[in-house]
Amino acid sequence: xxxxxxxxxxxxxxxxxxxxxxxxxxxxxxxxxxxxxxxxxxxxxxxxxxxxxxxxxxxxxxxxxxxxxxxxxxxxxxxxxxxxxxxxxxxxxxxxxxxxxxxxxxxxxxxxxxxxxxxxxxxxxxxxxxxxxxxxxxxxxxxxxxxxxxxxxxxxxxxxxxxxxxxxxxxxxxxxxxxxxxxxxxxxxxxxxxxxxxxxxxxxxxxxxxxxxxxxxxxxxxxxxxxxxxxxxxxxxxxxxxxx
Numbered sequence: 001x002x003x004x005x006x007x008x009x010x011x012x013x014x015x016x017x018x019x020x021x022x023x024x025x026x027x028x029x030x031x032x033x034x035x036x037x038x039x040x041x042x043x044x045x046x047x048x049x050x051x052x053x054x055x056x057x058x059x060x061x062x063x064x065x066x067x068x069x070x071x072x073x074x075x076x077x078x079x080x081x082x083x084x085x086x087x088x089x090x091x092x093x094x095x096x097x098x099x100x101x102x103x104x105x106x107x108x109x110x111x112x113x114x115x116x117x118x119x120x121x122x123x124x125x126x127x128x129x130x131x132x133x134x135x136x137x138x139x140x141x142x143x144x145x146x147x148x149x150x151x152x153x154x155x156x157x158x159x160x161x162x163x164x165x166x167x168x169x170x171x172x173x174x175x176x177x178x179x180x181x182x183x184x185x186x187x188x189x190x191x192x193x194x195x196x197x198x199x200x201x202x203x204x205x206x207x208x209x210x211x212x213x214x215x216x217x218x219x220x221x222x223x224x225x226x227x228x229x230x231x232x233x234x235x236x237x238x239x240x241x242x243x244x
Contacts, residue, residue, distance in 0.1 A: 028097070028099070029095045029098050030098045032092050032094050032106065034055070035052060035092075036051060036054060036088060036089070036091075037049050037086065037089045037090075037091055038051065038052050038088075042067065047082075048067045049067070049091075050065055050068070051065065051066065051067075051091060051093065052065045053066075053093075066103055068093060069104050069105070070084065071104055071105060071106045071107075090109040090110075090111055091105045091108050093105060093106070128140060128141070128142055129143075135155055136155030137153075138151075146164070146165040148164040149162060157174030158174060160172075167183065168180060169181040169182075
């Protein structure tokens with residue numbers, strides 16, 4: 001039987017612990033226990049989250065709530081990983097020495113209401129590792145043999161892909177623009193206009209091909225040799241074979 005709890009505070013937890021008899025749990029909560037996150041605004045700024053224990057009602061029938069420290073990938077003074085569960089997320093708790101006053105969030109859980117962000121790829125190879133935020137910012141690591149890739153994408157359609165076999169880096173946006181770097185070269189695609197601005201632009205190649213209905217230059221055009229099939233000009237001085 002559960003002991004009577006005061007509504008809030010450490011007194012409520014102390015009441016539960018010390019009211020237990022040696023029979024059964026003896027006031028200790030060993031193992032792991034599910035909980036629901038209810039608040040992220042830690043009054044002590046320790047990165048804790050407030051959790052509700054639906055399985056542990058107080059004397060009024062409401063579930064017990066307490067602030068829990070968060071186990072994370074790495075933590076130290078002003079450093080570490082910052083992956084905080086959201087309000088209403090289901091998490092898994094453990095208590096230090098079984099003491100209800102010293103809870104730790106050791107992980108998060110999917111359930112019948114909250115679905116995982118990724119399904120198994122069907123190959124039984126477990127090639128995909130995914131991080132996805134609440135609004136859909138997504139990191140995907142794909143270990144498919146010979147096609148390894150790392151993808152960063154946003155819900156608005158912006159995407160960066162780093163891919164092996166053959167190696168390629170591709171940047172895409174939601175407007176249809178893209179830049180692709182691969183073994184055959186670099187390809188830039190724009191849905192409208194490409195603008196390059198600099199104090200000096202240098203292009204070095206054995207050959208440069210420009211395919212356009214019209215090419216327009218302002219200022220002075222200087223070249224060692226210009227070969228033309230036809231020329232339309234207000235004034236020019238041609239050489240032999242129309243070579244200037």
